[in-house]
Amino acid sequence: MTTNQEEIVVNDTHQLADRTVRRIGFGAMQLPGPGVLGPPKDRHEALAVLRRTLDLGVNHIDTAQFYGPNVANELIREALYPYPPDLALVSKVGARRNGAGAWLPAQAPSDLRADVEENLRSLGVDHLTAVNLRRHEVDGKHDVPLEDQLAEMAALRDEGKIAGIGLSTVTVEQLDFALSTTAIACVQNAFSLVDQSDTPVLERCLAEGIPYVPYFPLGSAFPHMPKVMEQVVVKEVASERAISPAQVGLAWLLARSANVLLIPGTSSVAHLEENLAVQAIALSPADLSRLNGL
Template sequence: MTSNTTPAPNDTATGAPRAGGAGQLGGLTVSRIGYGAMQLERLHADRDAAIVLLRRAVELGVDHVDTAQFYGDGFVNGVIRDAFRPGDGVVVVSKVGADPDPGGPIPLRPAQRPEQLRASVEDNLKSLGLDQIPVVNLRRLDTGPGLRAEGDQVVDLDDQLAVMTALRDEGKIGALGLSSVTPDGLRRAIPAGVACVQNAYSLVSRGDEEMLRLCTGQGIAWMPFFPLGGAFPGMPKVADDPAVRVAARSLGCTPSQVGLAWLLHRAPNVLLIPGTASPAHLEANVAAGTIELDDTAMAALDAAESRSTDVALG
């Protein structure tokens, strides 16, 4: 789904201004605001609406999308395959490390073993209709909210990197990223080449400041998931923070837009992948890229209480 067209640095392949400006991802120039596709599962009963939403993202200057085969057990990847055209120049970022588990307490189960990682890449290639996935994130289960590995799912990072770099050498993936990884894990992986890191991080949950600094220094894209917090019980919400609400009133925007704008201002290597099933929310998320936060506003937001929560789901 990538394009042979070479757009101007600040424009997408379709000629639209890049949402949030231009950033770097695995040697590719992309919009700093992308789209996290997980919430497309909510449109399972209205596939046409899901396709329309993705087409609207392209119109708004979004040119990278975050997905996984385990989102809707292949449904989301299938929508992405049908929605995007080669001329759109959309960079697909997928992830491996879990498999669908529709009958489980949550619809995921760990899939950390090297043979499972390879099988997941093959499944993603098939459902996306691609010969190569531009970026694939290895979802570790070391940190952050979500699954934890047990038994034979506890796999050494070096063994996982070996299969992922082999898949890159084979041309099945273009670049390698990491998700839910510790600073030590990232340092171990850097020699293998790391394009991006996806960890939970937001204005009100800044436990990974060390990771952000490490990524910034290494030129690795920082792609926070749950950028607005509140994804699980016990997680603080960006929109509830008093400093965020004050800034939103002053700027004439929503608290969620302030939270996204703060992330973009936090470091130059930040790329956002907010997700939504609503066209209106999609437009609001993209518009956050136009919000200017001056030094006074940033100082007030930086001083907001930082609360880090590690919520285990299973």
């Protein structure tokens, strides 16, 4: 993984609410069964993945009570409790699952409070580093005013149950409105080499010093949507550097903006180790120029 051109060196850490975290963390969404529903296919491996994250220096884990539901948090608690004092546990609220696995909105302030408290209970803590409010449309519109949701999240912060308020799936206008009412600890939106439509939100976060945590960092998980690893130039850079196409896509994100935090998820120890090795991969200006050409 050497080059005769100057390499782009990225910062290793970033502030996230009341914690300083490494820029590559771990997302727990893939720990439950297929469709983020039910128990893992291999419980022993899922627990091993979580324990290995700490061995490799991860101190930022992203989860949600509705992953499973009631699966990801339970695995995290079994594998890692009592937690290291520097571990940032981040969750999200705004949705629930029904018995068939459908994603249902849970947007009322009372829903947000109940689900924060359920996350605290299942993880066995009295405080979360941040909780992301995932905005969820019903019939193409938001039924609950963002102002009311933020007021409830701020109350939870004032009570010490969360250190920071995050937002997920928001526009730059919604982010600006939120910033006019309270401090925002992080934003989670879709962003990748093949989908940079959220650039205005990313740039607004950068200007405000807010961590930006992309989901779908390797392209959409939905069928027939662009995937980073399928792009010819990504495969070429990966081959030249003897790394994987996925590592190219993740390394590009770290180099894209200093406020990007990654939370790649997996249910495999080997895949986890591959993801976390990205921290040591430095892309050259020529690499970035070719990739940006996409």
